[in-house]
Amino acid sequence: MTTAAEQVVRRGRKFDQVLEGARTIFLRDGFDGASVDDIAREAGVSKATLYAYFPDKQLLFKEICAQECLRQTQEAEAEIDPSMTVEAMLTLAGERIAGFLLSDFGQNACRLIIGEGARFPELARDFYRNGPGLVHDRLVHHLHLLVQAGALQIDDLDLAAEQFIHLCKAALMEKLVFRMDHQVTAESVRRSVRGAVEMFMARYGARA
Structure with missing residues (x-):
């Protein structure tokens, strides 16, 4: 689990790709129902890449x-x-x-x-x-x-x-x-x- 100090958004080459994939999953499944696995799959990135940009799911939705x-x-x-x-x-x-x-x-x-x-x-x-x-x-x-x-x-x-x-x-x-x-x-x-x-x-x- 990340600490409060680590809760920051980091940008990279696939940042927009991650956002678009997450948007699709959040709007389809809701916040609680959206899984990191589904978001990574929809965005076409690995979970490691997803967590590198957004260490917390709430940060991604925000x-x-x-x-x-x-x-x-x-x-x-x-x-x-x-x-x-x-x-x-x-x-x-x-x-x-x-x-x-x-x-x-x-x-x-x-x-x-x-x-x-x-x-x-x-x-x-x-x-x-x-x-x-x-x-x-x-x-x-x-x-x-x-x-x-x-x-x-x-x-x-x-x-x-x-x-x-x-x-x-x-x-x-x-x-x-x-x-x-x-x-x-x-x-x-x-x-x-x-x-x-x-x-x-x-x-x-x-x-x-």
């Missing part, structure tokens, strides 16, 4: 979630144009929030955390920090810029960010958690995001 969440957040921010209207910027953010929730990775990772979070609370906390927590922090940053520009009037940025995120998930989250995916359509997503933007602007839009 790295997968952190990279995927960061990638999607950076892609969304890269699409922001300073010339956008507030409504257009919020719509983009809302579509990205809903898009992650609807993606195969987003759905499977959320179900995995919900199902196993009680047994592995540290995993749940890390997933929140690297996923929903990261989205919240970046949204707070952009809302702050809009407030400074006079486009929004918000006293509590943290609360406003939470409200917008959950408004975007209205009529979507529970259907996905309870595997009613067939009721989630492109139109229902647009409806949720459009309603979130309209309600948010009605509450926080700058008034003359």
Whole structure:
């Protein structure tokens, strides 16, 4: 067993290969059900190589979630144009929030955390920090810029960010958690995001 000081991720030539294999197995078998043997086999590496990069299975799962969440957040921010209207910027953010929730990775990772979070609370906390927590922090940053520009009037940025995120998930989250995916359509997503933007602007839009 490795000590706390040894719990570090090491990179090498087959690092991405290991991550991709582990991602497949985790999403298929869950965290507890994913075996090191299956991960190594799926990644096409030896167990020695796997342990050289990730001495602990939790580290491997955390790295997968952190990279995927960061990638999607950076892609969304890269699409922001300073010339956008507030409504257009919020719509983009809302579509990205809903898009992650609807993606195969987003759905499977959320179900995995919900199902196993009680047994592995540290995993749940890390997933929140690297996923929903990261989205919240970046949204707070952009809302702050809009407030400074006079486009929004918000006293509590943290609360406003939470409200917008959950408004975007209205009529979507529970259907996905309870595997009613067939009721989630492109139109229902647009409806949720459009309603979130309209309600948010009605509450926080700058008034003359």
